[in-house]
Amino acid sequence: MENWIEFVLERYNYWIVITLMMTGLYIVYARGNLVKKVVGLNLFQTSVFIFYITMGKIAGGTAPIYIGGELDHAGESHGNGQAGEKSLEREGHGEENLHDAPEGAPASSGDLHGGTDAPQGGDALHAKVENLPANDLKDALKGVDPGQGAEAGEGLHALPHAEAAKISNEALKSAGKTFPEKGFEVEGALHQAGDAANAMDGAHSALGEVIYSNPLPHVLILTAIVVGVATTAVGLALAVRIREAYGTIEEDELESMDNVAEFGDAAEARAI
Amino acid sequence: MSLIAQLPVLPIIIPLVAAPLTLLLPKPRLPWVWASVVAWVTFAACAWLLATVASTGMISYHLGDWAPPLGIEYRVDLANALVLFLVSGVAALVFAFSYHSVRAEVDAAQTPLFYGAMLICLTGLLGVTITGDAFNVFVFLEISSLSTYALVAMGARRDRRALTAAFNYLVMGTIGATFFVIGIGLLYQATGTLNMADLHERLIGQDNRMVQAGFAFIVVGIGLKLAMFPLHLWLPNAYTYAPSAVSAFLAATATKVAVYVLIRFFFSVFNFDFAFIGAAFTYVLLPLGIAGMFIASLAAVFQDDVKRLLAYSSVGQIGYMLLGLSFATVEGLTASLVHVFNHALMKGALFMAVACVVLRAGSHSINAFAGLGKRMPVTTWAIILSGLSLIGVPLTVGFVSKWYLLDAAFSSGHGYSGFLIVASSLIALLYVGRLAEVMLLREPPSEGKYAFPAKEAPLAMLIPMWVLVIANIYFGIRTDLTGGIAQRAAEALMLTAGGAP
Numbered sequence: 001m002e003n004w005i006e007f008v009l010e011r012y013n014y015w016i017v018i019t020l021m022m023t024g025l026y027i028v029y030a031r032g033n034l035v036k037k038v039v040g041l042n043l044f045q046t047s048v049f050i051f052y053i054t055m056g057k058i059a060g061g062t063a064p065i066y067i068g069g070e071l072d073h074a075g076e077s078h079g080n081g082q083a084g085e086k087s088l089e090r091e092g093h094g095e096e097n098l099h100d101a102p103e104g105a106p107a108s109s110g111d112l113h114g115g116t117d118a119p120q121g122g123d124a125l126h127a128k129v130e131n132l133p134a135n136d137l138k139d140a141l142k143g144v145d146p147g148q149g150a151e152a153g154e155g156l157h158a159l160p161h162a163e164a165a166k167i168s169n170e171a172l173k174s175a176g177k178t179f180p181e182k183g184f185e186v187e188g189a190l191h192q193a194g195d196a197a198n199a200m201d202g203a204h205s206a207l208g209e210v211i212y213s214n215p216l217p218h219v220l221i222l223t224a225i226v227v228g229v230a231t232t233a234v235g236l237a238l239a240v241r242i243r244e245a246y247g248t249i250e251e252d253e254l255e256s257m258d259n260v261a262e263f264g265d266a267a268e269a270r271a272i
Numbered sequence: 273m274s275l276i277a278q279l280p281v282l283p284i285i286i287p288l289v290a291a292p293l294t295l296l297l298p299k300p301r302l303p304w305v306w307a308s309v310v311a312w313v314t315f316a317a318c319a320w321l322l323a324t325v326a327s328t329g330m331i332s333y334h335l336g337d338w339a340p341p342l343g344i345e346y347r348v349d350l351a352n353a354l355v356l357f358l359v360s361g362v363a364a365l366v367f368a369f370s371y372h373s374v375r376a377e378v379d380a381a382q383t384p385l386f387y388g389a390m391l392i393c394l395t396g397l398l399g400v401t402i403t404g405d406a407f408n409v410f411v412f413l414e415i416s417s418l419s420t421y422a423l424v425a426m427g428a429r430r431d432r433r434a435l436t437a438a439f440n441y442l443v444m445g446t447i448g449a450t451f452f453v454i455g456i457g458l459l460y461q462a463t464g465t466l467n468m469a470d471l472h473e474r475l476i477g478q479d480n481r482m483v484q485a486g487f488a489f490i491v492v493g494i495g496l497k498l499a500m501f502p503l504h505l506w507l508p509n510a511y512t513y514a515p516s517a518v519s520a521f522l523a524a525t526a527t528k529v530a531v532y533v534l535i536r537f538f539f540s541v542f543n544f545d546f547a548f549i550g551a552a553f554t555y556v557l558l559p560l561g562i563a564g565m566f567i568a569s570l571a572a573v574f575q576d577d578v579k580r581l582l583a584y585s586s587v588g589q590i591g592y593m594l595l596g597l598s599f600a601t602v603e604g605l606t607a608s609l610v611h612v613f614n615h616a617l618m619k620g621a622l623f624m625a626v627a628c629v630v631l632r633a634g635s636h637s638i639n640a641f642a643g644l645g646k647r648m649p650v651t652t653w654a655i656i657l658s659g660l661s662l663i664g665v666p667l668t669v670g671f672v673s674k675w676y677l678l679d680a681a682f683s684s685g686h687g688y689s690g691f692l693i694v695a696s697s698l699i700a701l702l703y704v705g706r707l708a709e710v711m712l713l714r715e716p717p718s719e720g721k722y723a724f725p726a727k728e729a730p731l732a733m734l735i736p737m738w739v740l741v742i743a744n745i746y747f748g749i750r751t752d753l754t755g756g757i758a759q760r761a762a763e764a765l766m767l768t769a770g771g772a773p
Contacts, residue, residue, distance in 0.1 A: 025447070028443060028447070034439060037443060041443060041446050041447070044447070044450060045446070045450055048450055048453055048454055048457070051454065051457055052457055055457060055460065055461050216466075217457075217460070220407055220466075223407075223411055224410075224453060227410075227411065227414045227418075227449075230414075230418055231414070231418065231442065231446050234418055234421050234422065234442060235439070235442050235443075235446075238421070238425055238435060238438055238439045238442065239439070241425065241428065241435050242435045242436060242439060245428060245432040245435055246432065246435075254436055258433050258436060261433065
């Protein structure tokens with residue numbers, strides 16, 4: 001029961017989206033006033049904006065504005081959040097950098113590692129970078145549910161640096177294979193994956209890397225906001241024109257006026 | 273930086289940049305001249321693109337040189353090159369046609385705005401067709417829709433009901449577009465990409481609730497835009513009260529582009545091992561297509577307004593396209609694409625002919641058509657020839673469509689739908705026949721509201737209209753042109769979608 005409440009509360013952002021969406025649609029259908037309809041439409045669109053923003057949010061991530069100077073590679077790969085395999089590839093480059101750093105430019109290795117302990121050599125560093133997040137992930141998963149945690153953990157372990165969404169995917173896939181008939185179990189695995197991702201983010205900040213929220217949904221939604229504003233403007237302009245032409249913006253009155261016009265035409269046509 | 277390398281972006285850039293310039297041109301004639309020239313240049317670019325794609329294969333253009341999947345990609349294959357060719361071709365003819373009609377139906381002060389909005393609408397439609405990026409589809413869809421709402425509302429000078437029609441269209445269209453964005457958002461959550469080709473790869477093997485919900489949202493959203501049968505309520509009023517030139521343009525292009533988007537998502541984004549898609553074909557598209565064929569066509573028979581009659585007939589014809597699509601075979605997809613092309617030719621010609629009548633008679637009530645054969649014989653015969661094409665009489669494009677559809681129906685094991693296609697064609701015979709009877713056999717009223725002097729429409733309108741009528745017959749005889757391209761396009765689409773379901 002408690003799990004269930006937690007499950008609901010943890011997704012508060014999705015509940016906001018659903019509530020707004022249904023409210024907006026209901027207003028569009030139920031209200032007769034054209035201006036109210038436009039406002040309902042606007043509410044409906046706003047819910048989609050929130051849906052997109054919620055999708056780009058990474059727990060512990062900062063706004064997608066580039067701030068780090070020295071952490072070029074790491075910063076870039078995190079900025080590209082959900083680019084899946086792409087981000088993994090780039091992560092690989094990042095690790096190479098870590099390898100090279102102590103040999104080529106010892107001075108910069110300190111910069112790269114920020115909060116970690118003093119570097120002892122290339123291999124040791126490498127081990128740390130690989131092990132630290134993975135261990136944390138495993139701990140987090142075990143904390144929630146050892147049985148399923150191990151399942152999802154396999155996927156997570158394989159992708160120590162990937163972003164939350166990618167991990168959710170992997171977890172969803174592996175969980176889906178294990179429990180194909182139980183939807184809730186899949187959700188449960190997702191939930192753990194989310195926790196694991198949080199823990200991973202913690203691990204990242206410990207390494208002194210900057211975590212960005214995914215900027216792409218923000219950009220998409222900026223475009224959608226422009227479209228939404230334009231739609232509202234056209235809708236309201238039409239309402240003004242309707243008011244000028246009919247003297248009312250109540251849908252039922254408009255309909256009866258249109259019906260009179262229409263059936264007038266029809267009666268004439270039958271006369272021929 | 274040669275022009276040829278930039279060819280794929282030209283159909284979008286040219287009308288988009290040209291649109292605001294119409295507002296700066298002096299009023300009576302220049303905005304129209306400018307818009308028509310632009311439309312013809314765009315058509316030339318699209319024709320060139322089709323020829324290039326037909327000979328060298330798919331073109332992938334990276335907008336701003338940003339490589340996909342992060343950058344926006346324009347991906348032109350045969351299927352969308354055909355639709356681009358069609359949309360820009362109809363646009364070029366409608367623009368050339370529209371001068372007198374617009375002068376009679378739209379406020380003089382609004383004429384430059386009218387042509388600007390038409391060009392933006394054209395940009396949007398071409399953009400939806402050419403782009404290979406799922407979110408970009410939404411943006412272009414809204415560019416074309418927003419300008420369409422304004423264009424429909426411009427019919428208010430003749431009939432104020434254009435305003436309520438435009439408002440209802442806006443509400444339904446926006447709900448459709450928003451559903452589409454929700455669907456894209458869910459797919460993005462599941463895959464982390466927006467590029468269609470990339471989406472296709474990453475969706476392979478994914479069959480979870482997120483993808484299923486995304487698929488459902490996309491189908492319903494696009495269904496609203498293309499006036500799939502129970503979601504068609506915005507269409508009859510919008511087409512009836514819009515200025516006639518706009519009706520001709522929209523009837524021939526807007527819904528066709530939406531059908532193309534549906535095809536693109538079914539075959540190039542989702543794939544056939546996604547179980548939902550088979551269910552959508554069998555339980556959604558097939559029954560709704562058949563229902564549309566019958567119910568909307570029957571509704572057309574009882575209309576007393578010719579534009580509304582044609583609008584209901586459009587909803588019925590969309591049923592054929594969905595039916596062909598739902599067979600999920602190469603033949604069915606070919607039939608669907610061929611009918612998209614052919615229906616644009618017939619409906620374009622028919623709505624243009626109605627525009628000619630509206631210019632002379634000032635009404636599109638069926639009463640205005642009484643005895644039209646004696647007053648405007650050239651227009652009357654254009655209506656009759658394209659009406660025959662709508663029914664599917666041999667030697668017209670309508671026959672070619674029906675032939676491909678019947679072939680697809682019988683070869684895919686949906687033989688019963690073959691009989692339904694023929695039966696619903698008989699309903700088309702009813703409404704076209706009713707129109708023909710009124711035009712040829714009735715005496716023209718000598719007095720009253722619908723009396724008008726016997727005078728043909730101006731040549732500037734007759735020529736584009738007859739070009740379309742002749743295209744109806746030409747492509748009905750040279751079936752290898754559209755059929756060949758559509759078949760190659762369908763084969764390519766089926767290949768990406770993963771063969772038979």
